[in-house]
Amino acid sequence: GExxxxxxxxxxxxxxxxxxxxxxxxxxxxxxxxxxxxxxxxGPQFIIDIRSNMDKRQGQRVTVLLNKTVKHLSLQIAATQxxxxxxxxxxxxxxxxxxxxxxxxxxxxxxVHP
Amino acid sequence: NAGVMQNPRHLVxxxxxxxxxxxxxxxxxxxxxxxxxxxxxxxxxxxxxxxENIIDESGMPKERFSAEFPKEGPSxxxxxxxxxxxxxxxxxxxxxxxxxxxxxxxxxxxxxxTVV
Numbered sequence: 001g002e003x004x005x006x007x008x009x010x011x012x013x014x015x016x017x018x019x020x021x022x023x024x025x026x027x028x029x030x031x032x033x034x035x036x037x038x039x040x041x042x043g044p045q046f047i048i049d050i051r052s053n054m055d056k057r058q059g060q061r062v063t064v065l066l067n068k069t070v071k072h073l074s075l076q077i078a079a080t081q082x083x084x085x086x087x088x089x090x091x092x093x094x095x096x097x098x099x100x101x102x103x104x105x106x107x108x109x110x111x112v113h114p
Numbered sequence: 115n116a117g118v119m120q121n122p123r124h125l126v127x128x129x130x131x132x133x134x135x136x137x138x139x140x141x142x143x144x145x146x147x148x149x150x151x152x153x154x155x156x157x158x159x160x161x162x163x164x165x166e167n168i169i170d171e172s173g174m175p176k177e178r179f180s181a182e183f184p185k186e187g188p189s190x191x192x193x194x195x196x197x198x199x200x201x202x203x204x205x206x207x208x209x210x211x212x213x214x215x216x217x218x219x220x221x222x223x224x225x226x227x228t229v230v
Contacts, residue, residue, distance in 0.1 A: 034219075036221075041223070042223055042224075043118075043205050043207075043221035043222050043224050044157065044205070044221045045221070046219065046220070089156055089157070099145060099162075099169075099209070101147065101159055101162055101170065102159075102219070103159070104149075104156035104157045104158070105156050106154075106155055106156045107154075107155070107156050
């Protein structure tokens with residue numbers, strides 16, 4: 001079936017480095033993509049989103065890139081900090097009437113070493 | 115704004131008992147979604163509700179699980195006759211009604227159910 005998956009289950013980086021977390025999706029009908037951060041014992045926290053009519057969107061220290069041709073999504077975190085250590089999920093969705101239900105990938109654990 | 119409130123945070127039940135998980139959405143949010151997360155896995159959609167209506171329950175197991183979102187009060191996820199395989203973290207999310215530019219869900223901190 002259609003699914004969202006991640007290339008790397010764990011990513012270890014040094015504080016101050018840039019981090020890149022990748023995600024592949026296979027549902028060509030998806031038109032909305034979201035990245036979430038989940039810290040231990042907490043619920044997922046929205047980081048950044050992107051619609052399918054865009055290929056790049058920037059936030060504070062984070063950038064999401066969307067390549068619809070190869071159905072690939074990435075999250076770039078600049079100057080990674082220890083507080084960025086968490087599990088990161090990408091999610092895809094089809095927006096219908098303003099509502100959507102995201103399908104989550106398995107997640108990538110980001111470990112930032114001081 | 116208190117955010118999405120879930121309670122209890124931790125719930126322990128013996129096999130065969132009933133589990134009731136509560137979710138109060140953010141103020142102004144009328145859409146509620148329940149997800150289940152097994153250890154080291156992503157969140158799996160269970161059910162989507164609006165006030166007094168179940169919109170999509172395609173992710174709900176056919177037996178023992180039910181959900182409601184009454185006109186007054188929190189949304190309830192109910193699991194009857196729990197089994198060990200029901201042990202997981204259950205997350206609730208809420209969102210504004212349709213047509214809003216900001217599509218971002220807000221998640222609660224979850225209820226961690228342990229069946230012994």
